[in-house]
Amino acid sequence: xxxxxxxxxxxxxxxxxxxEQTVSDVIRSYVEPFADEVYNDTLGNLIxxxxxxxxxxxxxxxxxxxxxxxxxxxxxxxxxxxxxVGGVNPVVSxxxxxxxxxxxxxxxxxxxxxxxxxxxxxxxxxVDIGATTREEAEAKxxxxxxxxYVTNFVEMxxxxxxxxxxxxxxxxxxxxxxxxxxxxxxxxAVFTVQEEVGLRGAGAAxxxxxxxxxxxxxxxxxxxTPKCGRMSVKLGAGATVKVMDSxxxxxxxxxxxxxxxxxxKNIRWQPEVLRAGGTDTGAVQRARGGILSGxxxxxxxxIHSPVETADMGDYEAxxxxxxxxxxxxxxxxx
Ligand SMILES: [Zn+2]
Numbered sequence: 012x013x014x015x016x017x018x019x020x021x022x023x024x025x026x027x028x029x030x031e032q033t034v035s036d037v038i039r040s041y042v043e044p045f046a047d048e049v050y051n052d053t054l055g056n057l058i059x060x061x062x063x064x065x066x067x068x069x070x071x072x073x074x075x076x077x078x079x080x081x082x083x084x085x086x087x088x089x090x091x092x093x094x095x096v097g098g099v100n101p102v103v104s105x106x107x108x109x110x111x112x113x114x115x116x117x118x119x120x121x122x123x124x125x126x127x128x129x130x131x132x133x134x135x136x137x138v139d140i141g142a143t144t145r146e147e148a149e150a151k152x153x154x155x156x157x158x159x160y161v162t163n164f165v166e167m168x169x170x171x172x173x174x175x176x177x178x179x180x181x182x183x184x185x186x187x188x189x190x191x192x193x194x195x196x197x198x199x200a201v202f203t204v205q206e207e208v209g210l211r212g213a214g215a216a217x218x219x220x221x222x223x224x225x226x227x228x229x230x231x232x233x234x235x236t237p238k239c240g241r242m243s244v245k246l247g248a249g250a251t252v253k254v255m256d257s258x259x260x261x262x263x264x265x266x267x268x269x270x271x272x273x274x275x276k277n278i279r280w281q282p283e284v285l286r287a288g289g290t291d292t293g294a295v296q297r298a299r300g301g302i303l304s305g306x307x308x309x310x311x312x313x314i315h316s317p318v319e320t321a322d323m324g325d326y327e328a329x330x331x332x333x334x335x336x337x338x339x340x341x342x343x344x345x
Pocket of ligand 1: 177178230
């Protein structure tokens with residue numbers, strides 16, 4: 012059984028890219044009792060260390076940040092004009108409730124003069140926070156403030172739906188593994204910043220830690236919904252072992268290591284090729300003189316929407332696979 016309260020509190024924390032401190036504080040409260048050391052680095056990455064005995068270092072990484080809408084201008088009637096922080100789809104951002112870090116809530120809509128919502132673009136989007144003048148709006152929200160979707164935690168049998176499953180569900184999986192793992196290597200659990208705007212936190216953390224192996228955990232797309240693009244990954248068929256995404260080609264030795272770890276413990280897994288979208292896996296791979304880097308993903312439908320949906324059986328498989336990997340004596344090597 013997974014720790015639902017922990018998952019829900021990590022999901023609920025406000026944390027668009029560049030503003031991850033609240034998420035970091037929540038995660039810290041869960042990992043601190045199990046860690047030998049916990050610290051934030053200069054960029055804000057949260058790093059929890061659990062010592063092993065082999066003298067080798069394994070980095071686990073999952074990003075804390077979520078996508079958001081940043082205020083670029085406020086008009087004379089008090090409407091906020093916004094731009095995207097990360098990969099925000101304007102069409103799924105119409106008619107949403109959003110919230111700012113200071114607790115201000117608003118709703119989104121779009122300029123309806125020219126076309127319907129299906130053609131809405133980011134410059135046509137606006138946020139209504141109930142203000143009637145610029146001054147009234149400015150009393151609540153400043154230029155540069157970032158709004159995130161307000162979403163529910165929906166339980167549907169073994170499946171859950173929420174905003175920010177990308178990548179908080181993987182942060183929760185790393186926490187869950189960190190609490191129970193029997194690691195032979197030093198484990199550096201890194202909760203990274205600014206992944207959604209170009210994998211900015213993970214590379215710096217990897218440079219400082221210099222791990223023998225990195226395993227990133229993220230969500231990945233699926234090919235199991237009506238008339239979607241072809242992809243072999245399915246919800247409920249296990250955690251994935253990544254082969255490739257647009258940031259990385261995982262070295263075959265790392266894939267084989269993860270697949271073997273899964274098979275030895277009868278953990279369900281599926282291979283993953285993600286057509287578009289990158290992960291911290293790639294940023295870590297390119298740090299220093301190159302670092303062996305792989306990725307375990309949790310299959311997720313409707314990524315970057317307020318109703319991201321995953322299967323908790325896949326989540327549990329990801330937790331078990333992390334535990335299996337950090338308990339293996341022999342790490343992959345060139
Ligand atoms: Zn992600």
